[in-house]
Amino acid sequence: MSDMGRSGASGATGGAAAERSRTGEIGAVKVALLGCGVVGSQVVRLLDEQADELAARVGAPVELAGIAVRRPQRHPEVPAELLTTDAAGLVSRPDVDVVVELMGGIEPARDLLLDALKNGRSVVSANKALLAEEGEALAAAARESGADLYYEASVAGAIPLLRPIQQSLAGDRIRRVAGIVNGTTNFILSAMESTGAGYADALEEAGRLGYAEADPTADVDGYDAASKAAILASLAFHTRVTAADVYREGIRDVTAADIASARALGCTVKLLAICEQVDTADGAAVSARVYPAMIPRSHPLASVSGAFNAVFVEADAAGPLMFYGQGAGGPQTASAVLGDLVAAARNKVIGGRGPRDSAYAHLPVQPMGDVRTRYHVNVDVHDRAGVLAAVATVFADHDVSIATVKQEGRGGDDADHGDGDASPATLVVVTHEAPDAALRATVEALSGLESVRGVASILRVEDLGRPVSALGGPQ
Template sequence: MSQPVPGSPVTPLAEDLPVLRVAVLGAGTVGGEVLRLLSQQGEELAHRIGARLEVIGVAVRDRGRDRGQHVPAHLLTEDASQLVREADLVIEVMGGIEPARSLLLDAMAHGASVVTANKALLAQDGVSLYEAADDHRVDLSFEAAVAGAIPLVRPVRESLAGDRIQRVLGIVNGTTNYILDAMTSTGASFEDALATAQELGYAEADPTADVEGHDAAAKASILASLAFHTRVRLSDVHCEGITEVTAQDIAAAGRMGRTIKLLSIVERIQEEYGERISARVYPALIPETHPLASVSEAYNAVFIEAEAAGSLMFYGQGAGGAPTASAILGDVVSAARARVRGGVGPRESRYAELELIPLDELRSAFYVSLTVQDRPGVLAEIAGTLSGYGISISTIHQELIDPQDDGGEPASAHIGISTHRALESSMTASLDVFSATSTVLSIDSVLRIEGD
C-alpha cells in the first residue's frame, strides 16, 4: 500500500467525520431517488461536505404501503412533526401547501436547514419561509423547484448577483412542451397529444396544473422574485394555458416561420419615471430561429438576458425522479457545508420592491385569428377598427372556408392577422368591437408574438 507523501494532508475516513441528521418528507418517485442517491453516494458526499449524512427517518402518510427498494421500511414514520424536530437538514418532497408549510416552519424553528422542491408553496407563501430562515439563521434552498435538474436558481441567485437581469424567457413545464411539440411535429390535436402525454407519464391523470399554466406561473413567480429582488407572489403572475391552442394555430405559426411554446416571461420594463416589472405565462409564437424554438418533447429551457453577461441559455430535463433528485442533492451539499462551517447560504434579496405592471399596460405583438363574412370591405373594416385603437397590421393571411350555399347564406373566410406591438388594453378593446359586429362570425384565437 502506498504511503502518504510527507507534509501532504491526510483525508479522514468517512466514518471519522461528524454526522448531520437528515429527515425526508415524502417517499414518492422523487423521494425514492433522493434516498437512492444518499445511499449510493454517501461516502463521496461525506468527503465533499466534511460530514456524514445520516437519514433518521422518512415521513409518509401510510407506513404499510410498499415504497420500493430504495426506501427502507425501518425508516418510515407517520409522525412527521417529531421527525423534523430531531433533524439538522430537512428535505421536503411531499408537495402541497399543508402540512408541508407547517412542517418546514417547525423544522426551521428547531434549527434545521430546509431543502424543498415545492414550487407551489414557495410561490404562494414563500414570504413566511424566507422570514423563518432569517429569524432562525438556517438555510432555505429550492433549486429543484424550477426546471428540475437544470442549474437555474443558483445562477440567478448567486452567479448573476453582480449583474442586472433584464428578462427571463423560459419553457419551464415539460408536459405542455411535449403536447405542443407533438401537435407541431405530428399534426395531433390538443386532446390526442394530451392523451399520449398521459400514457407516457409526462402528464398527470388530472393535468390541470400543467395545461392551464399554473405550474409555469409558480415558477415564474420564483424566477421574478430572484431576478428582480422583489417579492412576486403567484397571484401577481398573469396566467394563460394551452387548452385553446388548435391545429389551425399550429399551422398558422408554421406559415409565419414560427412555433408555439408556453412561455414564462419575467422582465424589467424601463419607463419614463423609473422601472416596473412584469411576470406572465401564456402560449406565444416565437421565431423558428430562436434558441427556445428547438426545445422538444418534455425538455425545459430558459433564456436569460442580462445587462453585462448578455444572453445565456440553460437547457435540460425539467422533471423526473432522478433529475429532480440531482438538484435536491446539490442543495443538500451546499446547506450541509454551510452548517459544518457554522454559516448560512444566500438570503432572500428584496431590496428593490419594484412595482408590477398590469397586463393591460404592457405592449405586445399579436396574432389574431378570425372567421368573417366573405364580402367586400370586411378587411378594411377590421383594419379600421385596429387602427382606431393604435394597432398596426404586420401581415394578413386569408382563405375561403365556406363558399355561399344555395340557401343564400353568406360565404365565410378565415383571416389570420399579425400586428406590430400595441397596448394589451387596445387589443382587448378591438376584440370587444369584433365580438359586437355581425361581420366577424367568431374570434378563433388570440396569441402573443415573442422572441423577436
C-alpha cells in the same frame, strides 16, 4: 452546526448514529426526508449509492434520520426503521440538521418547514407551489434563525438556474428571464406539432407515457409554470412576486389549427414563462406572465422538444445566456435536491451560510393590460367588399398597428359574389406590439362588427428579443 457531534437522539437512528464518526472529527449530517415518491425515492437511492462521495464533498457523512410518508407499507425499498407517518415529530427531532421536503402542496409542508427553519434546521425544498405562495414567510424564518433555505429543484428540474440567477448574476442587472419551464405542456405541444394531433389526443398520449398526471390541471392550465415564474421573477428582480401576481393562460384552448397557423408563419407554439423588468411612466416594474405563444422556428427555444426545459436569461453586462436540460423526472430533480443538500450540509459542517433572501427592490407588478405584446388573430369574416377596411379600422381605432394581414378563403377583399350573401373567409392578422388591453379591446370590438362572423383564435407572438439574433440559430 448546532447539532453536529452529538450522538443520535432517537432509537430509529441508532444504526446511523454508530457511524457518525466516520470522518474522525465531525459527526454525520442528519437529514429528515419528507415525502418519498418519484423524487424522494431517487434521493434515498443516491444518498446511499454516493455515500462516500457525498461525505468527501460535505466533510462529514450525510445520513437519513428518517423518512416521513403517509403509507409506510408502500415503500418496501426503504429501510423500514427509517419510515414514519409522523412528519412533525421527525422535523422536531433534535438530531435533525437538514429537512428535505418533497411532499408538494401548501399544507402541511408550510407549517413543517416554518417549524424547521425557526428551530435552525436548514431546509431544501422542491415545492414550487409553496415557495411561490409562502416564499416570504419561509425566507423570514430562515433569516431570523440563520438557517439555510434552498429550492433549486423547484424550477426546471435538473437545470441549475436559481443559483446562477441568485448568485452568479448577483453583480448584474437581469432584464428578462424567459423560457419553457413545464415539461408536460411542452410534450403535448411538441406532439401536436409533430403529429398534427389535437389537444385532447396529445394530452391522452402524454398521460399514457407518464408525462401528464391523472389530473393535469396544474400543468395544462399553467399553474405550475406560474409558480416557477413567480420564483424566477422574485430572484431575478429582488422583489417578492407570488403566483397570484403572475398572469396565466394554459394550453387547453390551443388547437391543431393554431399550430398549423403558426407553422404557416414560420413559427411554433410554446408555453412560455416570461419575467421582465420593464420601464413604465411610474418607474421600473416587474412583469411575470405565462401563456402559449408563437415563437419563430429559428429561435433555439423552438427546438426544445418533449419534456426538456430551456430558459434564457438576459442581463445588462452578461448579455444573453441560455440554460438547457431535463426539467422533470425523478433522478433529474433528485440531482438538484442533492446539490442543495450538499450545500446545506457543508454549511453545517464548516459553519457557513447560504445566500440570504434578497427582496429589497419592492417593484410593483405591471398589470397584464399594460404589457406590450403582439397578437396573431384569425378573424372569420363574410368575404365581401369592404371587410378588410372595416377590420383595419377597428385596429386603428384602438391604436393597434397591423404588421401583416392575409386573407384566406375564396376571392379577395373586394370580391362580391352578387348573390347578396358573401362566402366565408378568414383574415389572418399579426399585430405590432401594443398594450394587451388595447389588443383585447380590439378583439372584442371585432366580434361586434357586422361583417365579422367571429374571432376564431388568438395567440400571442413573442420574438423573445435580442437572444434570437444574438444566437444566430442553426445553419
